[in-house]
Amino acid sequence: xxxxxxxxxxxxxxxxxxGEGLNPLDIVKFTSAYATLMRRKGSNxxxxxxxxxxxxxxxxxxxxxxCGTLMGMGFDVVNIGLASTPTTEIAVTMEGACGGIIITASxxxxxxxxxxxxxxxxxxxxxxxxxxxxxxxxxxDFDFADVDNLxxxxxxxxxxxxxxxxxxxxxxxxxxxxxxxxxxxxxxxINSVGGIILPKLLKALGVEDVTPLYSEPxxxxxxxxxxxxxxxxDIMNLMKKGGKDVAFxxxxxxxxxxxxxxxxxxxxxxxxxxxxxxYILSHTPGNTVSNLSSTRALRDITEKYGMQYNAAAVGxxxxxxxxKETNTVIGGEGNGGVIYPAAxxxxxxxxxxxxxxxxxxxxxxxxxxxxxxxxxxxxxNYFIAKNRIDLQPSTDVDAIxxxxxxxxxxxxxxxxxxxxxxxxxxxxxxxxxRKSNTEPIIRVYxxxxxxxxxxxxxxxxxxxxxxxx
Numbered sequence: 001x002x003x004x005x006x007x008x009x010x011x012x013x014x015x016x017x018x019g020e021g022l023n024p025l026d027i028v029k030f031t032s033a034y035a036t037l038m039r040r041k042g043s044n045x046x047x048x049x050x051x052x053x054x055x056x057x058x059x060x061x062x063x064x065x066x067c068g069t070l071m072g073m074g075f076d077v078v079n080i081g082l083a084s085t086p087t088t089e090i091a092v093t094m095e096g097a098c099g100g101i102i103i104t105a106s107x108x109x110x111x112x113x114x115x116x117x118x119x120x121x122x123x124x125x126x127x128x129x130x131x132x133x134x135x136x137x138x139x140x141d142f143d144f145a146d147v148d149n150l151x152x153x154x155x156x157x158x159x160x161x162x163x164x165x166x167x168x169x170x171x172x173x174x175x176x177x178x179x180x181x182x183x184x185x186x187x188x189x190i191n192s193v194g195g196i197i198l199p200k201l202l203k204a205l206g207v208e209d210v211t212p213l214y215s216e217p218x219x220x221x222x223x224x225x226x227x228x229x230x231x232x233x234d235i236m237n238l239m240k241k242g243g244k245d246v247a248f249x250x251x252x253x254x255x256x257x258x259x260x261x262x263x264x265x266x267x268x269x270x271x272x273x274x275x276x277x278x279y280i281l282s283h284t285p286g287n288t289v290s291n292l293s294s295t296r297a298l299r300d301i302t303e304k305y306g307m308q309y310n311a312a313a314v315g316x317x318x319x320x321x322x323x324k325e326t327n328t329v330i331g332g333e334g335n336g337g338v339i340y341p342a343a344x345x346x347x348x349x350x351x352x353x354x355x356x357x358x359x360x361x362x363x364x365x366x367x368x369x370x371x372x373x374x375x376x377x378x379x380x381n382y383f384i385a386k387n388r389i390d391l392q393p394s395t396d397v398d399a400i401x402x403x404x405x406x407x408x409x410x411x412x413x414x415x416x417x418x419x420x421x422x423x424x425x426x427x428x429x430x431x432x433x434r435k436s437n438t439e440p441i442i443r444v445y446x447x448x449x450x451x452x453x454x455x456x457x458x459x460x461x462x463x464x465x466x467x468x469x
Contacts, residue, residue, distance in 0.1 A: 002112075027065045028069050104253040160196065201353065248260075273330075
């Protein structure tokens, strides 16, 4: 059994004793702590909290506990049912609620679940707020409402359509062009809420030929739910049969988006954001942001348009903060997370799909018959290697990272960024080392023009670290 308490929420495996897994007692404690923070903040006058969930098998149980606890804390609950993470984020602002709880463990396997915590803007809590929730929960510093002040409960199943309407209303979503292109599309929604909302979205966009895979929202995932190549053989094989233009793959809460090309090859989830950014920047001047571990290709595309790229610490809340600071028109994360401020400040696969299809439709107007793999070939080609360094209990990670930083700081042609671990930017490649928040390891991501070169530079830096232990 596992229970992970962090500033971004609480997640764990279902079952076990209190404190050992995600069980009703711990759900009550952390929901009560979150409600207490919302009461203390009082950032708006609303007494409402929105609750949405993905299709995990444990979701009904967790939802019942969360909703009952919020009512017991005196908050009115708006339960939007089976809903994606971005749908729930949008519902918070549309309801004028003071916050929201998304019940999802994102890309974790079926026996996991989690509480993701939102503020009144429908955005994730910042580090200080997350730490305050953990402190309140640890001290059990909360008071429940008396019988005359219990919260009310309401169900609202209209938010899928409201989310789709928001996407359709974006200036750069070109429904007539998409419809005229006559795209043939497949998707893999891994037995979760994507299977409910993606068919509605594609129909609204004018896509008539749609082939679903694992679309029944049972929560009994047919493969590992993280949208990585090693997990996507079924949808890739479907595409290899031909007859489709593109396949979309989402994770269980539909905030990450990957593409499969017409020939069954991976487009590369790092290039989801790159491609959407190319489309946005071709119409809207502005800057871009991604996290330090994302591909350099976004910087290249941004500079092609004469705009500025900025890097943020890893984590959606950090990316959003940097986006707001830097007049960013498009940003996100290299894991397939597209954040488009014109829609809202959250990773949103629906927004990504609509913008990608608009871009592809426009490109085909200029180059009839253009395939998705040909579109991918128009972007700078980089490869990311992902390694790890296992640490000894006595290892002083911060001291090691400082030594690595000092080794490269000030060297000609090399830039060093230490806002999140240490990133060493060479002219044609980079290496990013950061301490894991959940494991005794240092994550080592490296990128270069070939996978061999990326792995080589990563391991060269790892050898330096090993020599310091």
